[in-house]
Amino acid sequence: MNNYDILKSGTDIRGRAIASDKPAVLTEQAVRDLAAAFVVWTVRRTSKTRCKIAVGRDCRLTGENFANAIIAELKYAGLEIFDCGLFSTPAAFLVTRFPSMMADGSIMITASHHPKDINGLKFFTPDGGVNSEQLDQIIELANNGQKPVRSRTSTIIRRDFLRLYCDSLTETVRKGTGLFLPLKGMKIVIDAGHGAGGFFATRVVQPLGADVSPSQFLEPDGTFPAHPPNPENAEAMRSLQNRVLSSGADLGIIFDADVDRCAIVTSDGLEINRYRLIALASAIVLRDHPNATIVTDSVTTEGLREFIQNLGGVQKRFKRGYRNVIDEAKRLCAEGVDAPLAIESSGHAAFSDHYFLDDGAYLIAKILIEYANLRKYGKDLSSLIEGLAQPKEEMDIRLKFTSEDWRDTAEKIIVRLKGISERMLKLSDDNYEGVRAYVSHADAYFIVRTSVHDPVLPIYIESDKDGGTKIAARLLYSFLKDFRGLDVEPLARFVSA
Secondary structure (H helix, E strand, O other), X not given: OOOHHHHEEOOEEEEEOOOOOOOOOOOHHHXXXXXXXXXXXXXXXXXXXXXXXXEEEOOOOOHHHHHHHHHHHOOOOOOEEEEEEEOOHHHHHHOOOOOOOOOOEEEEEOOOOOOOOEEEEEEEEOOEEOOHHHHHHHXXXXXXXXXXXXXXXXXXXXXXXXXXXXXXXXXXHHHHHOOOOOOOOOEEEEEOOOOHHHHHHHXXXXXXXXXXXXXXXXXXXXXXXXXXXXXXXXHHHHHHHHHHHXXXXXXXXXXXXXXXXXXXXXXXXXXXXXXXXXHHHHHHHHHHOOOOEEEEOOOOOHXXXXXXXXXXXXXXXXXXXXXXXXXXXXXXXXXOOOOOEEEOOOOEEEEHHHOOOEOHHHHHHHHHHHHHHHHOXXXXXXXXXXXXXXXXXXXXXXXXXXXXXXXXXXXXXXXXXHOOOOOOOEEOOXXXXXXXXXXXXXXXXXXXXOOOOOOEEEEEEEEOOOOHHHHHXXXXXHHXXXXXXXXXXXXXXXXXX
């Protein structure tokens, strides 16, 4: 019996695919077994005798071999297999919706922004990505060695399926602006980080009239040599910022490796990611959805809450994790609450008018519509977030756990931190994970939580007082330093600097 439970990461499969100082755990056999289990699960779910299954991948070093292994595994399962090749995660869902395909299930081989030695699988149905309970069912089937019944040879179809996705994006922008070439006269930098998103420059933005000649790192390269393919990464954002400023571009756009997250840089070098990106998306949405609820993760500033409220909206802070915020927005909508946007500070954004799919390229399409319209009045995107108050100081740090039972340690930290005297901390009323609290003598908020996927303890602090982040950090250091299995050295360095 297999044990693929260790590969579960939220609602994804993820693990080391290339051996280094540690052995590979996401092996070719594991990928074959999990893909076969997904097909068994899909056949049972649909009761169809001949299902349509799509297989796509990002550019990771192991991606092509894994895709070939999956297709070989399913060769005699009597399926219609769409071999999508280099693909994006949002496109992997949309192939279940495009009328010319209507896949019953889709497998995307990706590990998002993670390093080259990590890979993973994401499973989709026409209802969206599988949830945690559904993934448990698939893993159980794989653990038990369940395989599709061997029948006639599967039909394998190889076409330019990405064209359907690109065409849908250009159509969205054209419809939103009423123009065939709405980006004519604009110079736009696309930074794909050597991931799968290079297509956005030549197959979406350029056909809309933009000059994309200053773009960088469009060529897929699974070693990601330029910078981490991560819109949250400071190095990646600086690289885009430098390119925008040096080329005199009107806008810079960056994606992660599988194009489900994004960020931008304006012509004057302003980085719009994390809570600024949430503010921008909220401003766009609230114009058409007055008084709507914007569902975000918990790692957001107090200034963002005030910004959304000043626009007439309501911010609902919820658990970190893109599926968590999406599912909460869906729940609110089902109850009759207008919740058109679910967005994480990591850059995952999902709109109700787009299947609540976290699609970085679709968010950029929305932004491009807004930008094209603003330029008619000589304005930039930054004008939409002028009212966003910035904290005087911010600190964002991740402490690594060093023990195997790190989740137990993390739980103890959260429970004990909540018990600190209220004379020192005031816990937030809308706390859904970890601890979010106000430190009055530092005029600072902090959030301490457990990572969704990794053995780390992320800490975010913001303050409106000079030196306030260090005061709050000193309090946290005195509390955390005695926990075994937690490396507090980065926090110690910050406190002593």
